[in-house]
Amino acid sequence: MTFNYKSSLLYIACFSLSLTSCKDVDKTATEKTTSTIQIETPEGMVWVPRKTFLQGAKADDPYAMEREKPAHKVTVDGFFIDITEVTNKQFKAFTDATGYITIAEQPIDWEEMKATLPPGTPKPHDSILRPGSLTFNKNVNAIANMQNYGQWWTWQTGANWKQPQGPDSSIEGQDDFPVVHVAYEDALAYCEWANRRLPTEAEWEAAALGENDNTIFTWGNNADVLNEKANTWQGVFPTVNKPIDGFKYIAPVKSYEPNSIGLYDMAGNVWEMTSDFFNVNYYKSLDPKKTQVNPQGASKAYNPNNPYIQERIIKSGSFLCNASYCASFRISAKMAVSTDSGSDHTGFRTVATTDMLQ
DSSP: OOOOEEEEEEEEEEEEEEESOSSOTTOOEEEEEEEEEEEEEETTEEEEOOEEEEESOOTTOTTOOGGGOSOEEEEEOOEEEESSOOBHHHHHHHHHHHOOOOGGGSOOOHHHHHTTSOTTOOOOOTTTSSSEEEEEOTTOOOOSOTTOGGGTEEEEETOBTTBTTSTTOOOTTOTTSBOOSOOHHHHHHHHHHHTOBOOOHHHHHHHHHTTOSSOSBTTBSOGGGHHHHOBOOOEETTTEEOOTTSOSSOOOTTSSOOOTTSOOOSSBSSEEEEEEEOBTTTGGGSOTTSOEESOOOBSSOBOTTSTTSOEEEEESOOTTOOTTTTOTTSTTOOEEEETTOOBTTEEOOOEEOHHHHO
């Protein structure tokens, strides 16, 4: 695949680091030499400079969850990141070029699925074990228990990235919408084709902060401007949806103002996948006295609610996020997604390093 490039050159200072120890990735650099190389900025991406910041929950964040704590200092080297989530148009170019079939379009293998479920789980009826994906139930009238997610999620046979609401739907006229119903494995396949990768959680937070250093939201700390800044849920989740921000559900990319470095939708619209395992204990396992340098996240997944499933971290929240429920339009917020699952509110954006582009 060939990408078009901007005519201007980005001059990047690339650091050659001598580490005090190669055994501990948390060690900081003791010597730095600087050389200048010329890297053309890939079309549709921006440069995120090397940044040191506090990752995780901010001290004055009333919505911070336990898995976001404690905040800890991290440093990430500079990288390029897509200014928007990968769109339907971009994903179609990938599938047209490669013939790739997403997980949501493939037959379900019960033996493979069974390995991710508690022992003794009965096999569902064959009518259920058909290709499809999760879609939000737009007709919920009442909720008995907010912990029962099944009340507003539906397994929709035939739902996939080309038919986001099932067989009678399409993405015609939606080239500039984020691609959804893609699983982690699908995102990796796209990245391999495009010479990109998924961001780490730390890289994603550095990009979301932009020129800010310690803010709750991508635009600062003012929650009152949420409806102007992001596509989220207004009303009573999940029964009353008021499109005060202009959209009831998914929106085209660039529908809201970018953050300080030109990134769109780093809050709301669709969740974005990262490469990190979801592990509720990871932050607590870190040495608070050390700065984590280019952290890759936990070595394995751990979620007591889904102990048999390999899950990755997703960031940014989506059009379903509401302050009364998850408030995941915050930079430090995170949720988990199974590597083999997609939905109509999860997508991704990619990153690239200078080494990848040389």
